[in-house]
Amino acid sequence: MYRVATVHLSADASRADPSLDSTPLGEISASEISGLLERFRRLSVAENHEAEPYLEIIGRSGKFHVRTGRGKLYLYNARDSVEPYAELTPAEILAQLERLPGTVAPFAVRTESGETARPPARFSSHRGIAAAILAAGLLLNGYTVYSVSSVESVQQKSDVKLLTDAREAAARRAELAGTYATGGAIGDRIIVVLPDGRVDFSEVGRKSQGAVPPDTSKLGRRGSKLCLVTGESGLIDVPNIDTLVYYRDTYRRTR
Numbered sequence: 632m633y634r635v636a637t638v639h640l641s642a643d644a645s646r647a648d649p650s651l652d653s654t655p656l657g658e659i660s661a662s663e664i665s666g667l668l669e670r671f672r673r674l675s676v677a678e679n680h681e682a683e684p685y686l687e688i689i690g691r692s693g694k695f696h697v698r699t700g701r702g703k704l705y706l707y708n709a710r711d712s713v714e715p716y717a718e719l720t721p722a723e724i725l726a727q728l729e730r731l732p733g734t735v736a737p738f739a740v741r742t743e744s745g746e747t748a749r750p751p752a753r754f755s756s757h758r759g760i761a762a763a764i765l766a767a768g769l770l771l772n773g774y775t776v777y778s779v780s781s782v783e784s785v786q787q788k789s790d791v792k793l794l795t796d797a798r799e800a801a802a803r804r805a806e807l808a809g810t811y812a813t814g815g816a817i818g819d820r821i822i823v824v825l826p827d828g829r830v831d832f833s834e835v836g837r838k839s840q841g842a843v844p845p846d847t848s849k850l851g852r853r854g855s856k857l858c859l860v861t862g863e864s865g866l867i868d869v870p871n872i873d874t875l876v877y878y879r880d881t882y883r884r885t886r
Contacts, residue, residue, distance in 0.1 A: 632658040632726060635667070638685040644671040645683035661725050664688065670722040672699045680865040690728025697724065701863065705735075738796065791851040793861055800850050803857060804828055810874045811882035822867070822875055822882050831862055 635656045640647055642654055644667045659667075679700060686697040687709065694709040706717045708722055719727065752806060794800040808826040813819045817836035823832055823861070829845035848859040848867070857869035868876040873884040 632660060633664055634689040635659050636687040637667075637684070638687060640681040640686070640787070643667070644686065645673075647674050647678035647684040649682040651682075651684075651783070653687070660802055664725065665721045665876055668697065668704060668724060671697070672702050672704055674699060674774070676701075676863075676865045683878075684745045688724075688728060695724075695728070762831060791853055791858060791866070793849055793851045803850055806872055807857075807859075807869065812880055812885050815885075820880065820882070823879060824859070824875075829858075830859060830867065832864065 635658075637644055637651070637656065639651050639652045640654070641651065644650055644657060667686060671684075675804050676685070684698075688695050688697060696707040696709045698705045698707065703718055704721065704724060706719050706727060717723075787876075794803065804826055810821060810823050812821045812835065815835060817837045821833045821835060822830060823833070823845075825845065826877075828848050828850070830848050831845040846864045847862040851858050851860050853868065858869040859869065859875075863866065865878070870876060875882040
């Protein structure tokens, strides 16, 4: 049995909402946790973006947080903010919960050859999902993508109205094209908006160019503000022509 709590999640982990606080579920079985994880990984991009939900699970090996993104699950050691995350399946997460304390944790990413590669340093928890998506894409040869319906879900649930005027959209794309960053130190994140609407995610100090194809995007508005609706990475808000906001992190134009 494992002690579980949902954070910004419904009790069955099928719906995320930032207004939902931590909800203890008490002790539940491995099969029940497996069901929670399967429902949790199917959350829409919009729900993840808005609520930043996670599961808190306490097992034999310690206390962990599980986050999700693009149908994948990411396990974090809740008591060690420095320890890197691991991308695991529900079965592997259950195995990790039973791992004896003091043994080596499976916090590594598997390559196609079966070898393991050390994952990058973990970003702070409030932007863990974005970091996990980027790191997984950089270390693996491919990644799972959402269908076109994920974009439609983002538009619907976030009240986004796409720009339909081609001339306006072209003008806005030309204005937004450029490089934006959270800072200039190693580990800071970078977003490059290309004139044709593609969006490239990278990190200062990491040679990531070409490792992950740029995401696609459409221009829209949330209220009076512009936003970019990406095909796979969620919403990027545009408060002004020199600023982007992604997963509540602010990116300033550098060029």
